[in-house]
Amino acid sequence: MPQSEYQEVNFDGLIGPTHNYAGLSAGNIASLSNAGGISKPKAAALQGLSKMKALMDLGLTQAVIPPQQRPDLSFLRKIGFEGSDAHLLAQARDADPTILAAVWSASSMWAANAATVSPSPDTADNKVHMTPANLVSNLHRSIEHPTTTRALRMIFKDPSHFVVHDPLPDQARFADEGAANHVRFAASHDQPGIELFVYGVDIHDPSNSARNYPSRQTRAACEAIARTHKLDQSKVVYARQHPDAIDAGVFHNDVIATGNESVFLYHEQAFATSRSMLTDLATPLGKPLIAIEAHDTDFSLEDAVTSYLFNSQIVTLPDGSMSLIAPLETTENPRVAKFIESMLADDSNPINTAHYLDVRESMRNGGGPACLRLRVPLSSTELAAVHQGVILNDDLHAKLVEFVTRTYPDEITQSDLLDPSLASSCIQTLDELTQILDLPGLYPFQQ
Numbered sequence: 001m002p003q004s005e006y007q008e009v010n011f012d013g014l015i016g017p018t019h020n021y022a023g024l025s026a027g028n029i030a031s032l033s034n035a036g037g038i039s040k041p042k043a044a045a046l047q048g049l050s051k052m053k054a055l056m057d058l059g060l061t062q063a064v065i066p067p068q069q070r071p072d073l074s075f076l077r078k079i080g081f082e083g084s085d086a087h088l089l090a091q092a093r094d095a096d097p098t099i100l101a102a103v104w105s106a107s108s109m110w111a112a113n114a115a116t117v118s119p120s121p122d123t124a125d126n127k128v129h130m131t132p133a134n135l136v137s138n139l140h141r142s143i144e145h146p147t148t149t150r151a152l153r154m155i156f157k158d159p160s161h162f163v164v165h166d167p168l169p170d171q172a173r174f175a176d177e178g179a180a181n182h183v184r185f186a187a188s189h190d191q192p193g194i195e196l197f198v199y200g201v202d203i204h205d206p207s208n209s210a211r212n213y214p215s216r217q218t219r220a221a222c223e224a225i226a227r228t229h230k231l232d233q234s235k236v237v238y239a240r241q242h243p244d245a246i247d248a249g250v251f252h253n254d255v256i257a258t259g260n261e262s263v264f265l266y267h268e269q270a271f272a273t274s275r276s277m278l279t280d281l282a283t284p285l286g287k288p289l290i291a292i293e294a295h296d297t298d299f300s301l302e303d304a305v306t307s308y309l310f311n312s313q314i315v316t317l318p319d320g321s322m323s324l325i326a327p328l329e330t331t332e333n334p335r336v337a338k339f340i341e342s343m344l345a346d347d348s349n350p351i352n353t354a355h356y357l358d359v360r361e362s363m364r365n366g367g368g369p370a371c372l373r374l375r376v377p378l379s380s381t382e383l384a385a386v387h388q389g390v391i392l393n394d395d396l397h398a399k400l401v402e403f404v405t406r407t408y409p410d411e412i413t414q415s416d417l418l419d420p421s422l423a424s425s426c427i428q429t430l431d432e433l434t435q436i437l438d439l440p441g442l443y444p445f446q447q
Contacts, residue, residue, distance in 0.1 A: 005380045006190035008260075008316065009061045010373040011155075011390070012052050013111035014400070014433075015045040016067030017426045020412045021365060022101035022140075037364070041106070042408040044361030046401065048109065048372060051357050053397050055325065058355070059318040061383065062392040064400070065155070065374065066433055068108040068147050069443040071423045075103050075143055085420035093418060102140035104417050109362065110371040112254060113141065113178040114148050116225050119377035120161070121192045122184070124230035127163050128382060130156065131225050133178035134167040137216040142170070147443065154439055158385040165228050168221055173203060176221040179374055180252035183259040187287050189316070189377045194285050195231060197222035198253035198271075200241045212247040235284045240272040248301040254370050256304060260314035260322060263349060265292045267304050290349050299335035307336040311368030314351060324354040327368045331356055389438035399436055407432065 019041040056062040073088055076099070081091045092100040108114070118129045132149045135141035145167045156162035168174040186193030199222050200215025219238060226236045241253060245267070250256045257266035262285060264278075271277060282289035294304070304310060306329070313325035324344075330336050344352055357369055378386070407429040409422065416422055427445055434442050441447055 006377065007061055008189050008375050008377045009063055009383065010055060011063045011065050011111055011376055012048060012373045013065050013109040013114070014067055015041070015048045015109040015362065016070055016106040017041050017408045017429050018070040018104045018412065019044045019106040019109070019361065020104060020414070020417070022105065022414070039412045040361055040410065041412055042404060042410050045404040045408055047359050047361055049397060049400055049404065051359055051369060051372065052392055054355060054357060055315070056392055056397070058315070058323065060315060063386070063390045064392060064437065065111050065114060065151060065390070066437055066439065066442065067106060067430070068144055069430060069445060070104055070106060070426065072103045072143060073423065074444065085423055089418045089420060089423070100417055102143070105140035107141050108144050108148070110367045111374040112180040112371050114374050115152060116179050116182050117374065117376050118195060118229040118231060119184070119193070120379065120382065121186070121190060122195060122231055122235070127161055128156065128376065128378065129163045129165065129229040131165045131176070131228060132167045133176045134170050134174065135177060136170050136172060136175050137177065137214060151439070151442060154442060155387045155390055157387060161382045161385045168224055173218060174221045174224060175201070175216055175218045176225070177216045177252055180254045180371065181217040183257065185259055185264065185281055185285055185289065186261055187285065188261055190379070192235065194235050194237060194281050195226070196237045196239060196281060197226065198239050198241055200246055202240065213251065215241065215246055216251060237277060237280045239277050242269050242272045245269050245301060249305040250301070254311055255308065256310050258310050258312065258314060258370060261316060262287055263290045263292065263314055263322065263351065265310065265314065267294045267301065267310065268296065269301055292343060292349055294339055298339045299333070303333055303335055307333045308363065308368035309336050309340070311370045313370050313373065321352055322350045324351055325369050326354055326356050327363055328356050328358050328360070329363060387438070403432065403436060
């Protein structure tokens with residue numbers, strides 16, 4: 001299939017109206033350091049939409065994944081709280097404020113954690129396979145996968161092209177954080193690829209474990225996904241995160257490494273596995289792997305985490321060149337900025353432009369440009385089979401901007417999480433969103 005008929009489509013999570021700073025994510029330094037601050041849901045969602053529009057204007061196909069139903073008051077009832085909405089919220093706060101924060105969390109904005117995706121050139125049945133992540137490592141994220149699974153099955157509904165699996169079992173042995181720990185390499189998006197699965201925990205090898213922060217992805221989960229996606233095991237590579245990186249705040253691999261087609265951008269302390277991993281990737285790829293390694297002498301792990309350079313997107317533009325989609329924070333660190341300048345000037349790699357985007361509200365909660373999107377390589381036929389209500393165009397972008405501007409709160413403080421009128425307003429907002437995206441019945445309250 002010609003390259004022009006096959007492309008990587010970015011499905012970005014639309015930031016929800018309950019976006020707030022609760023600091024729920026252990027190991028996510030930005031999230032923890034901004035806990036209790038005043039968030040700006042309207043600004044956050046508009047920043048996300050501006051990012052989507054910027055990529056669309058570069059000639060890329062861009063799509064939207066709706067946020068979760070939040071607050072999830074049904075969860076509070078499941079764990080024994082009773083009474084009116086106001087009483088529910090107050091009870092949860094008095095029992096454990098982190099439970100209250102969890103049911104308000106807008107963390108589904110980070111669509112890189114929504115699922116792991118294997119495109120049709122990689123799978124034995126030539127279908128696109130997706131496994132929604134169970135996200136069992138954190139309470140606030142572990143309640144996402146039922147709606148995520150329903151959303152993906154509504155968007156990718158044609159069984160002749162798509163298989164949306166059930167999430168892996170809700171058990172620590174199969175802890176799965178989605179595409180944030182998965183990179184696909186290929187000569188081009190239409191060619192069979194090599195899938196790299198990155199993990200932090202191996203039950204059969206407890207050595208090389210992080211000491212300060214939890215490791216969230218297990219090797220058992222990676223292996224299970226590779227099996228269910230019907231991948232050629234000779235074209236699957238497993239790599240372990242470096243424990244020092246995890247302890248420095250690299251809670252997912254996409255905070256320290258990323259790739260696109262045959263380009264691999266990573267920090268030298270990203271992986272605990274041997275450097276033969278590069279050979280393991282390049283051999284079945286059938287062409288040289290273009291490895292761009294940042295060294296400690298370039299910038300430190302701390303620089304990588306605070307700037308989120310590796311949480312940039314590397315995208316292939318319609319003319320075949322590549323561009324770096326980076327957060328503004330990368331320009332504010334002189335060492336990281338110098339590294340990017342050198343990379344762009346280096347003719348040995350195809351990345352020759354960079355676009356710096358403002359997603360500061362997401363960044364303050366620990367998610368950069370790459371966290372906000374789920375990559376789905378699709379043929380033109382597969383793209384036509386996707387639910388078209390979520391494919392971004394100028395009209396939909398304008399509708400979503402007007403919708404967010406009119407309905408989202410300007411600010412949310414932690415005390416606002418006790419307000420039942422805000423809870424009701426956010427649910428009404430989501431009801432209208434499903435009409436805009438033509439996804440009736442998505443949310444539990446609509447069923």
